[in-house]
Amino acid sequence: MMLIPCPWCGPRDESEFHYGGQAGVAYPAEPDALSDSEWAKYLFFRENPKGPFRERWSHSAGCRRWFSLVRDTVTNEVLR
Amino acid sequence: MSQPFRTASGGLVDRGRALAFLFDGREYEGHPGDTLASALLANGVHRVSSGIRTGRPRGIFAAGVEEPNALVQIEEPFPEPMLTATTVELYDGLVARGLRGQGRLAADPDPGRYDGMYAHCDVLVIGAGPAGLAAAMVAASSGARVVVVDDQIRAGGSLLGTGEHLVWVDRVTAELEAAPEVRLLTRTTAFGYYDDNYVVAVQRRPGLPEHRARERVWRIRARRVVLATGAHERSLAFAGNDRPGVMLAGAARTYVNRYGVLPGRRAVVLTGNDSAHDAARDLAAAGVEIAAVADLRDGWAITGVAGTERVEAVTLRAPDGIERRLEADLLLVSGGWNPVGALYSQAGGRLVFDPGLAAFRPDGNCRQALEVAGAAAGSYKLGVCLAEGAAAGKRAAEAAGLVAGEIVLPAVTEPEVTPPLAVWTLPGGDPATAFVDLQRDVTVADLTRATGTGMRSAEHVKRYTTAGTAHDQGKTSGALTSGVIAELLGVEVGALGVTTFRPPFTPVSFAALAGRNRGMRFDPVRVTALHAWHEANGALFENVGQWRRPWYYPREGEDMAAAVLRECWAAREGVAMMDASTLGKIDVRGPDAAVFLDRLYTNMISTLAPGAIRYGVMCRPDGMVFDDGTVIRLAEDRFLVTTTTGNAAAVLDWMEEWLQTEWPELRVHCTSVTEQWATVALVGPDSRRVLATLAPALDVSREGFPFMTWRDTEVAGLEARVCRISFSGELAYEINVSWWDAVTLWEALLAAGAPLGITPYGTETMHVLRAEKGYPIIGQDTDGTVTPHDLGLSWAVSRKKADFLGRRSFSRTDTARPDRKQLVGLLPDAGTLLPEGSHLLTGPDETAALGHVTSSYHSAALGRTFALALVRGGRGLIGQTLWATLDDGVTPVAVTGSVLYDPEGTRRDG
Numbered sequence: 009m010m011l012i013p014c015p016w017c018g019p020r021d022e023s024e025f026h027y028g029g030q031a032g033v034a035y036p037a038e039p040d041a042l043s044d045s046e047w048a049k050y051l052f053f054r055e056n057p058k059g060p061f062r063e064r065w066s067h068s069a070g071c072r073r074w075f076s077l078v079r080d081t082v083t084n085e086v087l088r
Numbered sequence: 089m090s091q092p093f094r095t096a097s098g099g100l101v102d103r104g105r106a107l108a109f110l111f112d113g114r115e116y117e118g119h120p121g122d123t124l125a126s127a128l129l130a131n132g133v134h135r136v137s138s139g140i141r142t143g144r145p146r147g148i149f150a151a152g153v154e155e156p157n158a159l160v161q162i163e164e165p166f167p168e169p170m171l172t173a174t175t176v177e178l179y180d181g182l183v184a185r186g187l188r189g190q191g192r193l194a195a196d197p198d199p200g201r202y203d204g205m206y207a208h209c210d211v212l213v214i215g216a217g218p219a220g221l222a223a224a225m226v227a228a229s230s231g232a233r234v235v236v237v238d239d240q241i242r243a244g245g246s247l248l249g250t251g252e253h254l255v256w257v258d259r260v261t262a263e264l265e266a267a268p269e270v271r272l273l274t275r276t277t278a279f280g281y282y283d284d285n286y287v288v289a290v291q292r293r294p295g296l297p298e299h300r301a302r303e304r305v306w307r308i309r310a311r312r313v314v315l316a317t318g319a320h321e322r323s324l325a326f327a328g329n330d331r332p333g334v335m336l337a338g339a340a341r342t343y344v345n346r347y348g349v350l351p352g353r354r355a356v357v358l359t360g361n362d363s364a365h366d367a368a369r370d371l372a373a374a375g376v377e378i379a380a381v382a383d384l385r386d387g388w389a390i391t392g393v394a395g396t397e398r399v400e401a402v403t404l405r406a407p408d409g410i411e412r413r414l415e416a417d418l419l420l421v422s423g424g425w426n427p428v429g430a431l432y433s434q435a436g437g438r439l440v441f442d443p444g445l446a447a448f449r450p451d452g453n454c455r456q457a458l459e460v461a462g463a464a465a466g467s468y469k470l471g472v473c474l475a476e477g478a479a480a481g482k483r484a485a486e487a488a489g490l491v492a493g494e495i496v497l498p499a500v501t502e503p504e505v506t507p508p509l510a511v512w513t514l515p516g517g518d519p520a521t522a523f524v525d526l527q528r529d530v531t532v533a534d535l536t537r538a539t540g541t542g543m544r545s546a547e548h549v550k551r552y553t554t555a556g557t558a559h560d561q562g563k564t565s566g567a568l569t570s571g572v573i574a575e576l577l578g579v580e581v582g583a584l585g586v587t588t589f590r591p592p593f594t595p596v597s598f599a600a601l602a603g604r605n606r607g608m609r610f611d612p613v614r615v616t617a618l619h620a621w622h623e624a625n626g627a628l629f630e631n632v633g634q635w636r637r638p639w640y641y642p643r644e645g646e647d648m649a650a651a652v653l654r655e656c657w658a659a660r661e662g663v664a665m666m667d668a669s670t671l672g673k674i675d676v677r678g679p680d681a682a683v684f685l686d687r688l689y690t691n692m693i694s695t696l697a698p699g700a701i702r703y704g705v706m707c708r709p710d711g712m713v714f715d716d717g718t719v720i721r722l723a724e725d726r727f728l729v730t731t732t733t734g735n736a737a738a739v740l741d742w743m744e745e746w747l748q749t750e751w752p753e754l755r756v757h758c759t760s761v762t763e764q765w766a767t768v769a770l771v772g773p774d775s776r777r778v779l780a781t782l783a784p785a786l787d788v789s790r791e792g793f794p795f796m797t798w799r800d801t802e803v804a805g806l807e808a809r810v811c812r813i814s815f816s817g818e819l820a821y822e823i824n825v826s827w828w829d830a831v832t833l834w835e836a837l838l839a840a841g842a843p844l845g846i847t848p849y850g851t852e853t854m855h856v857l858r859a860e861k862g863y864p865i866i867g868q869d870t871d872g873t874v875t876p877h878d879l880g881l882s883w884a885v886s887r888k889k890a891d892f893l894g895r896r897s898f899s900r901t902d903t904a905r906p907d908r909k910q911l912v913g914l915l916p917d918a919g920t921l922l923p924e925g926s927h928l929l930t931g932p933d934e935t936a937a938l939g940h941v942t943s944s945y946h947s948a949a950l951g952r953t954f955a956l957a958l959v960r961g962g963r964g965l966i967g968q969t970l971w972a973t974l975d976d977g978v979t980p981v982a983v984t985g986s987v988l989y990d991p992e993g994t995r996r997d998g
């Protein structure tokens with residue numbers, strides 16, 4: 009049970025949160041300018057690193073705000 | 089004589105009270121303070137079980153959680169399988185029997201209560217032996233909030249077994265119990281160590297009345313943890329080492345000192361370290377004759393163990409080479425001590441082999457905020473344990489920003505220790521009777537076979553032989569297994585390592601883990617304001633998400649099919665009503681609400697006029713349908729959106745996610761109002777007449793209140809919002825009132841509609857009515873791989889909007905394929921009701937499926953059965969015949985369009 013630092017509520021149990029996957033995958037500004045394979049990259053392809061990973065969380069059972077943090081996927085340590 | 093092996097005095101049992109118990113059908117007595125194991129030994133019972141694979145007799149081997157052999161099933165008061173006799177606290181009336189490996193689950197529900205507790209502390213001390221008590225005292229002196237957990241019935245740890253410094257233990261226990269910020273939990277086993285110092289422990293609470301929880305699971309978040317979990321003795325691998333009467337030397341010492349029980353009359357001691365000598369001394373003092381102490385470090389060897397049900401004699405070879413057969417009923421072994429590193433390993437720490445210790449110990453480099461002290465760290469001298477514990481407690485308090493005081497530790501004088509021998513297999517004898525894992529019946533021969541096949545990793549050998557996978561998780565056998573494998577491979581045991589420890593440290597019952605979350609408390613049950621009415625009027629219910637919804641209302645003598653046909657008939661030919669309050673409702677408000685909904689829905693929302701309603705479809709960016717519902721425009725800047733019953737929370741999450749992460753510039757607020765509005769659907773050609781009776785101020789005419797508009801008015805004297813929406817194709821209204829007014833509205837509708845035979849209907853009828861019209865249910869007729877186009881909803885996909893979620897995906901090669909699965913209707917041969925999920929084949933002997941049945945019903949309006957299905961290229965197959973699989977063959981079905989009833993829409997306006 010990780011202790012996840014919500015920027016609004018402080019450290020809370022992992023079970024209060026909803027996981028949102030890799031952070032920083034923006035909705036493309038011009039979807040029509042993308043080829044099918046570029047669009048598929050946006051839809052389906054995500055990093056899966058062993059080590060630091062910038063990811064999204066939502067404090068769904070708390071303040072309901074989305075935020076990003078960097079977690080080490082090996083140790084579950086929140087790095088920043 | 090009762091309890092012939094009980095000493096006259098000494099130990100921590102209450103000889104003044106007798107506890108009667110039954111084991112394997114025989115009556116025995118023991119005392120408060122006993123475990124089942126110590127009470128059995130007091131009565132001379134060693135053999136408790138049999139080897140799971142070999143069937144060989146097995147006895148009590150240890151004195152605590154590390155016990156590999158003495159598995160029992162508790163029969164009374166409630167059946168509990170697979171407990172170890174060494175951890176079952178004796179009570180009056182206990183009925184148990186020995187188990188060969190596997191137990192039997194109770195057939196009846198457990199009548200016991202279980203509960204969960206949460207605690208937060210500065211310092212959590214696990215283990216109340218000398219190191220743990222010292223740590224707790226020092227930490228407590230700083231004012232820190234301290235929790236101490238220990239699996240025994242009283243604090244003291246190894247001191248209970250050696251009988252030393254018990255006065256100090258009692259004093260410290262009393263001080264901790266009196267300290268306001270300290271919680272001392274005995275009979276509590278920490279079994280899981282998770283991220284960020286989250287420790288889970290189970291507390292046993294025997295002897296409480298039935299209404300109180302017999303076990304509690306503690307979930308403890310600690311700023312700092314002190315692991316003072318001690319050490320477990322390990323065995324040696326030699327032929328015949330599994331006979332009842334072979335016992336760990338330290339366990340025998342515990343039985344004598346703590347329980348006042350002699351584990352035998354005449355003992356041979358076999359050891360590679362100093363501790364067994366202390367055990368021999370204590371046993372001799374209590375009256376056990378010590379036939380020999382064979383120290384492997386001096387060149388002694390064992391060449392034979394005689395006896396099957398019980399050790400009868402031991403043959404030793406002295407350093408001078410002479411073999412001697414010694415009569416004995418007890419063979420005490422000590423292959424050394426293993427620091428208990430399970431929790432440290434769970435915490436992410438590594439265990440490294442220490443040659444000086446001849447054991448694996450914590451490497452001292454764990455990322456979690458923990459300290460390891462005493463025997464758990466590999467320090468076996470009492471003075472060192474106390475000092476390490478005190479230092480750990482001080483550091484833990486300082487880490488919490490507190491200052492610890494000085495405490496007085498007992499003065500200890502100890503002899504110098506002669507280094508232990510790292511010894512694993514003892515040569516000679518049959519390797520197929522030299523056991524490493526007594527519970528899994530794994531022998532040196534098995535390990536030899538494993539390495540012989542080419543296995544080089546302890547993890548592989550574990551999985552191949554099952555060594556270390558029993559209830560005891562290899563507590564006495566893990567290091568021994570690694571040691572023997574290393575010998576077989578000719579490598580250093582340190583290079584081989586031990587297998588990873590995982591929770592739970594000891595077995596935990598599912599009942600304890602579930603706590604109160606059983607039965608009706610397993611998941612919240614949501615009911616509407618009309619639930620009591622539905623119950624009182626004979627509704628049967630179905631679960632939709634967490635909601636309990638009326639399924640149908642059978643009358644006297646009706647089965648489900650008859651009731652649903654009757655309800656459907658009323659909706660098509662007269663008037664019927666349904667509680668639709670569970671529909672998800674979200675209030676979307678703000679200057680940018682229309683822009684926001686345009687981006688979310690596939691169709692245009694911003695052109696909707698206040699007062700009007702539009703059906704809308706939501707897709708994920710991949711173009712697959714996510715939800716559908718209606719959008720009501722209340723004002724320029726305000727909408728009421730409905731969602732499917734099961735998806736309300738997911739849709740609100742979806743809206744908030746996009747607002748927060750991609751479109752923070754939009755000024756929009758979303759609020760769930762599902763439980764603010766109760767909704768009743770009034771359906772059927774006569775619905776207008778019923779509504780007109782109750783809403784005199786409302787112009788209910790076709791022109792005055794057109795389809796897909798809403799009006800605020802009074803219905804039955806209640807403030808109401810009436811929407812002209814139809815999910816059945818009939819003239820219909822959805823009347824929304826305050827949740828508090830639902831019963832008043834419902835009863836007024838019933839009374840007003842009575843002359844017209846108004847009929848309440850449930851979800852089954854709703855499904856039939858909508859399926860007859862080809863309206864899909866998201867999640868039933870779709871599965872996350874279905875686009876609006878696949879459903880025939882292209883009319884609800886805007887071609888004018890610059891962008892919306894899912895739009896780009898509709899032109900992806902795969903999404904634009906003409907042979908995608910499409911929603912169609914199926915008409916089976918008269919009378920056949922297709923099972924939902926049936927595969928659809930091109931011919932009776934074909935095996936490749938084109939798709940499957942998603943919905944299937946009897947139709948009152950069509951006078952036959954029908955189905956909806958997703959079929960590859962389905963719209964191109966209309967008019968053709970496919971074959972649907974049944975349990976016992978196939979049946980032909982005609983493919984039709986998905987709208988089977990009133991395709992022209994003539995009934996919508998009444």
Ligand SMILES: [Zn+2]
Nearest residue numbers: 014017067071
């Ligand atoms: Zn928060």
